[in-house]
Amino acid sequence: MALRCIIVDDESQARQNIKLNLQLFESQIEVIAEASDYSTAIEFIQKHNPDLVFLDIDLGGKTGFDVLQNFPDPGFQVIFVTAFSHHAINAFRVSAVDYLLKPVDPLLLKPAIEKAIDNILNKKPLLEIKNLLSNYAQPHKKNNRIVLHTAENIQVVEISNIIRCEASSNYTLFYLTNNTKILVSKTLKDYEDSLSDYQFIRSHQSHLVNLLHVKSFEKRDGGSLLMSDHSLIPVSSRKREQVLENISQLGVK
Incomplete structure (x- = not known):
């Protein structure tokens, strides 16, 4: 059975x-409605109860995030579509949410749809969307959170509880305040x-540190950062x- 889909974008060309x-996924996706503004998007989502929504960020005075605020416990998957926006894209990345840049690249569309189908079939909780809305609504809130997918x-x-991150081949190891x-x-x-x-900064090829957890800069041996967990993190000469x-x-001394 095909997923029932709504496209929300204020630009006709973008919807097209x-x-x-x-059309490359016609056996998997059925477009049941299109909306060009905030109010129509809410109306159609409530009326049609879709499985999947392609949601533009900029809706002419309103945003896709404003639309989602009306659905605190959404029963549908979301794939965001946006022109480049540093703040929005960082919000997507922190929350591990799928997004596509305009114009949509079919090669990037395929894995986004496959993930949405997998989430629906396996009834996975929408933790990423809920976290995204919380972070985006209050971008400077101290306890903003990040979604981490492990094996x-x-x-x-909570981002404030991350002391540092360390590269491990193609993996990243997070060190938290609770050890x-x-x-x-x-x-x-x-x-x-x-x-x-x-306020995270790359101090070295293998290290990303939370500046709020830096206790001091140690000058010996080329320079290193003493962190709140008492670890010493190297600082490369070019950094x-x-x-x-x-x-x-x-104001750290």
Whole structure:
């Protein structure tokens, strides 16, 4: 049975682009409605009870996030579609939510649809969407959270409780304030981008640190950071100036 889908975008050409690409998945996706604004989107979602919504971020004075605020416990999957927005994209990455940049690339559309189908068939909880709405509504809130997918489960962690991240081949190891570690199958580069809004900085090729957990900069042996968990994290020579500048802005001595 095909998934029942609604496309929400205030640009007619963008909606047509998505519909055209969805023809490649006609046995899996049925477009049952299109909405071009905030009010119509809410009306159609309530009326049609879709399985999947392609949701634009910018809806001309309102946003896709505003639409979702009307569905605190959504019974549908969401694939966000957006023009480039640093704040929005970082929010997606932190919450492990799927998004597509305009114009939609069919090669990137395929894995997003496959993930949505898997989530629906296996009735996976929408932790990512709920976390996204919380973070985006209050971008500077101290206890914003990040969604981490491990081999065993999905964990939601307060960003302020992350002391540092360490590269481990194609994995990233998170060190938390409660002395636990979480291994995630994404690279450190992925998290360098998504955590940049939360005062994290790459001090070394293998290390990403939370500046709020830096206790001091140690000058010996080329330079290192003493963290709140008493670990010493190396600072590479090419990162030294940037690290010191960021520390000075925090008032750390």
